[in-house]
Amino acid sequence: MQGQLKVYNTLTRQKEHFLPLNPPLVGMYLCGPTVYGKAHLGHARSAINFDTIFRYLKHLGYQVRYVRNITDVGHLERDADEGIDKIAQQARLESLEPMEVVQRYTNSYHQDMDLLNVQPPSIEPSASGHIPEQITMIQQIIKAGLGYEAHGSVYFDVEAYNKAHHYGKLSGRIVEDLLADTRPLSGQQEKHNPLDFALWKKATPGHLMRWPSPWGEGFPGWHIECSAISTKYLGQPFDIHGGGIDLLFPHHECELAQAQAASHAELAKYWFHNNLITIRGQKMGKSLGNAITLEQLFKGRHPLLDQAYSPMTLRFFVLQAHYRSTISFSNEALQAARNGYLKLMNGLKVLTELPVPKDSGAGMDQDMAAQIKHSCNRCYEAMNDDFNTAQMIAMLFNLLKSINALRNGQLSPYLLGSTVFENLKNTYATFVQDILGLRQESSVSATALIDILLGLYSQAKVQKQYDQVDAIRAQLQELGIALQDTPMGVHWCYT
RNA sequence: GGUCGCGUGGCCGAGUGGUUAGGCAAAGGUCUGCAAAACCUUCUACGGUGGUUCGAACCCACUCGCGACCUCCA
Known part of the structure; x- marks a missing residue:
């Protein structure tokens, strides 16, 4: 293939x-x-x-x-x-x-x-x-x-x-x-x-x-x-x-x-x-006493760590280098990896929200289409060249520019045609999720979101905006969440 | 000491005889009620010296610096 x-x-x-x-x-x-x-x-x-x-x-x-x-x-x-x-x-x-x-x-x-x-x-x-x-x-x-x-x-x-x-x-x-x-x-x-x-x-x-x-x-x-x-x-x-x-x-x-x-x-x-991970120019190793355990990394509990770094941040950090090269560990590098990882994942989210264009037949931007196709192919070329994930990720970021441009309306999906668009979507999603093995690390809790809604609900009630009050209650009800006004305030329960 | 490898812009990190790597950070712009995101632009570097070549960060020589293995180690 x-x-x-x-x-x-x-x-x-x-x-x-x-x-x-x-x-x-x-x-x-x-x-x-x-x-x-x-x-x-x-x-x-x-x-x-x-x-x-x-x-x-x-x-x-x-x-x-x-x-x-x-x-x-x-x-x-x-x-x-x-x-x-x-x-x-x-x-x-x-x-x-x-x-x-x-x-x-x-x-x-x-x-x-x-x-x-x-x-x-x-x-x-x-x-x-x-x-x-x-x-x-x-x-x-x-x-x-x-x-x-x-x-x-x-x-x-x-x-x-x-x-x-x-x-x-x-x-x-x-x-x-x-x-x-x-x-x-x-x-x-x-x-x-x-x-x-x-x-x-x-x-x-x-x-x-x-x-x-x-x-x-x-x-x-x-x-x-x-x-x-x-x-x-x-x-x-x-x-x-x-x-x-x-x-x-x-x-x-x-x-x-x-x-x-x-x-x-x-x-x-x-x-x-x-190859090995180095820290301050030296190999990180148990016997050298400079190894950071994964638990310490994830919790930020180590003198060398400014903060905690998530598992996916580490995964991205590792894969942004070629496997046969050393990687230098530093807080700056980990922070950069975190931001890069988030950018890549947000691209995935954008992609799933984009509508698939119908082929109009006319008005395709051949240059843009060719460019995207080229970048998609180069993802494979990079991996086929001794698993060069660093280069493959660089290609994904190139594709990401187009993806974001599509979202912003700076680029129309119709200019790409359905074939190229599908190619873009499949390639990006496949490489990010299936091959790089990156996944969403969502820290958003449903209860926190419900609490925000309860705030809006209460506020609307005070302002006697009953249409909005009813709407919030009805929509939560559909999700299996019932609101209950009590003398002690608004509560919610599963229903 | 033996063997092997590396030195790329503020940071991380690909690449490799002539074509923008990419990310992060920074600056400017577009957009915008605010904010953020996104997009555009800028920052164009390859340890040093010499050589080969029309042309070298990429090849060769020398040199400086760093590291790995030779003991358990991912």
Whole structure:
């Protein structure tokens, strides 16, 4: 539809035509959140960027199975010898069961995603629910001679793997360079090589999250869940693997190597990476302590925030930049995003109120019609060029000028003809709502509106304008609202 | 240190060898009982130096500044 989609593939470092392995089916995997804390702006960016990609692929007619995992086990907090995973750590602080922490933050994540109008993925598997699959994959890797056990833990043998494959081909690393630069970390004496990474970790006695395995009680390594889960639901290879650019190395590199080692096949055909949100020139990240959670943003409760910003403001803010560029966070930028978002939404409202012109046949403004048609097409061209939402939004603002001109009577719909008008209407509405995923955030409450009417009602009554009094009462009655004059004033109730 | 990326007007941010990106903010105008919105106009920038070219913000070299990954990270 509307030209051909080109996407930037991190694996090949260039834009390529998007050719799914089994069209019209598309398999897409995204590294989801680790649920040991509230989601922050970075989580939102990734989710919004890939949500938009998901929406656009569906719009193009693809049948997309979108898998986004929930990481609820096993990531080491710091050094391997501590053997404490993040979730267990947090659980102790809060005196909660680990799975209670997982549930709480999973719920919180889902709430945030709903507010951001991020569509739920097709499948949202948890790591803890796929321990057997992970163990099986580890066994395959061992069988292939690319993993080894040491004292109840299992490691991936990077050197052996690199003999037949290229460890580092995704992130552009060279094993020799990596080796030349490895820092000695404590607790790595079990490894044959500093580059080797854990597939399975033996649980220390105090470790809360643990599962039985052929190597004793333990928990899966950091990377194995994604390899096991993605291939389970999407096959191998599948079409698209996504995630934040900070996951590129080592996480995605390891995922790729594990899958390759276990099944002698590529993990994914296309790798997409969204860039980061920066603040004061620096990456916003949990470990840097400069992350703003979504809750803080929506409530305006953070020292860096001048005010609260709504979910749709954030969504627009994110999508006004290309997904592979960094975005600078600032109050000024958020404020600008809010105003831009409102302008776009008001255009949608205007559009629904405009009458569809009948074709008069004569008097069409060919130039104007051509211009609108051109802008409509360019919305598709922008999205087809590696999901360039920034450029697409610019086109929508161009269309918006015409839409507002139509409303003001500065431009007559008859000059456009019904075909162009319908094209304008459909394109604008489709891109704003279905693809950008923007929706109205109306804060107007019905009771507040009724109160205003009650004021006018009372005033009219005092002035003995009974026609108006009766009219207000009758019209509210039609809406199921009855007015009642009492000695205490005017009340209303549902009827 | 290794690898990679970025530096665009007051702010955010596309783009890329010759054509207005767009939004926000600001100024002027049209409209208007007031206000707002909308529309029109203005502000025409690409870190620095040198080179290639008829022509570079876009290519090349050097240089300055910033950042990301290499450890958990969206």
